[in-house]
Amino acid sequence: xxxxxxxxxxxxxxLMGQSDRFDQASIELNISATVVDFxxxxxxxxxxxxxxxxxxxEIRLDPRLDQGAGLIKIQGRQSSSIxxxxxxxxEMVNSATNHTMSIMYNLSGxxxxxxxxxxxxxxxxxxxxxSSNGEYYIWIGCYFSLAGVTAxxxxxxxxxxxxxx
Amino acid sequence: xxxxxxxxxxxxxxxxxxxxxxxxFSQSIQFSIYVESELNATKQQDIDFQEVxxxxxxxxxxxxxxxxxxxxxxxxxELDVIVTIDAPTNLTTGGSSDVIPFTLNFAYANKxxxxxxxxxxxxxxxxxxxxxxxxxxxxxxPPTPPHSGYVPTESTAYIYVIGSLDVGDIDxxxxxxxxxxxxxxx
Numbered sequence: 001x002x003x004x005x006x007x008x009x010x011x012x013x014x015l016m017g018q019s020d021r022f023d024q025a026s027i028e029l030n031i032s033a034t035v036v037d038f039x040x041x042x043x044x045x046x047x048x049x050x051x052x053x054x055x056x057x058e059i060r061l062d063p064r065l066d067q068g069a070g071l072i073k074i075q076g077r078q079s080s081s082i083x084x085x086x087x088x089x090x091e092m093v094n095s096a097t098n099h100t101m102s103i104m105y106n107l108s109g110x111x112x113x114x115x116x117x118x119x120x121x122x123x124x125x126x127x128x129x130x131s132s133n134g135e136y137y138i139w140i141g142c143y144f145s146l147a148g149v150t151a152x153x154x155x156x157x158x159x160x161x162x163x164x165x
Numbered sequence: 166x167x168x169x170x171x172x173x174x175x176x177x178x179x180x181x182x183x184x185x186x187x188x189x190f191s192q193s194i195q196f197s198i199y200v201e202s203e204l205n206a207t208k209q210q211d212i213d214f215q216e217v218x219x220x221x222x223x224x225x226x227x228x229x230x231x232x233x234x235x236x237x238x239x240x241x242x243e244l245d246v247i248v249t250i251d252a253p254t255n256l257t258t259g260g261s262s263d264v265i266p267f268t269l270n271f272a273y274a275n276k277x278x279x280x281x282x283x284x285x286x287x288x289x290x291x292x293x294x295x296x297x298x299x300x301x302x303x304x305x306x307p308p309t310p311p312h313s314g315y316v317p318t319e320s321t322a323y324i325y326v327i328g329s330l331d332v333g334d335i336d337x338x339x340x341x342x343x344x345x346x347x348x349x350x351x
């Protein structure tokens with residue numbers, strides 16, 4: 001009697017044991033973060049073309065020689081390679097007359113803060129190496145013609161982008 | 166009606182087993198099965214710290230931030246659940262031994278709505294709460310177990326997973342980890 005009873009209980013237990021447990025649940029979610037290296041640009045000097053005389057036909061500011069060249073300092077990871085891209089030609093607009101004037105930018109760069117030994121940047125974009133202190137300097141010169149330009153204030157944006165290679 | 170038929174079928178089954186072996190006993194066995202309510206957990210949203218900068222330091226994802234993680238738990242609204250969350254202490258990246266220390270916090274909202282204004286912060290990594298919070302205190306009677314003809318009303322509670330990273334001087338790249346949630350009826 002006990003043997004058969006055990007068999008029956010065992011068979012019922014097996015049947016019951018086949019069911020899944022619905023009173024518990026588990027689930028996962030992901031955590032993610034994209035880490036990028038620190039990179040900052042600081043404007044140390046704006047471009048200063050000085051006073052423009054009416055007799056001048058053009059303005060040319062050499063980034064390696066002229067003190068009026070703009071200067072940007074890039075700070076980032078030490079000795080890393082960065083890529084610099086910039087708008088080489090910008091249309092400046094006279095806000096009063098809507099006349100435009102085309103300005104060409106040219107750059108030189110150096111891992112040291114020495115304008116005279118900076119190298120002309122002839123490629124756009126260009127890849128350069130930061131110094132062991134994580135610094136790179138860019139001097140910004142420009143050229144524009146004054147022929148046929150009406151008097152007034154001209155505005156336009158020079159855009160420079162820097163990223164790690 | 167269905168229950169009576171089942172009982173007769175069970176008696177018949179037991180009777181047949183005894184007949185097969187040539188013995189008949191006038192004895193019956195009574196048993197009952199408590200059927201648990203179903204419980205489901207789903208992921209609504211991962212935790213995304215998006216872009217962080219090396220040496221940025223403590224970087225939180227707070228309650229209500231777009232990068233907040235969200236779980237949804239659906240089950241018998243009359244029952245309590247125990248939620249346990251397991252999270253890594255660091256986020257890791259492939260190809261580097263650098264890690265980002267991670268601190269997890271979480272909150273739950275059990276008012277039946279996915280609303281952070283209902284969220285209650287949790288201390289520790291485990292919490293027990295009513296799947297549908299009762300505003301008038303303890304229940305007046307024990308929950309009715311599911312049975313034939315009765316399906317308990319379901320409700321959904323929400324778990325908001327937040328936390329902070331401590332970003333030091335580490336290699337750039339994609340860092341990740343996995344948070345697991347286990348929920349069961351109390």
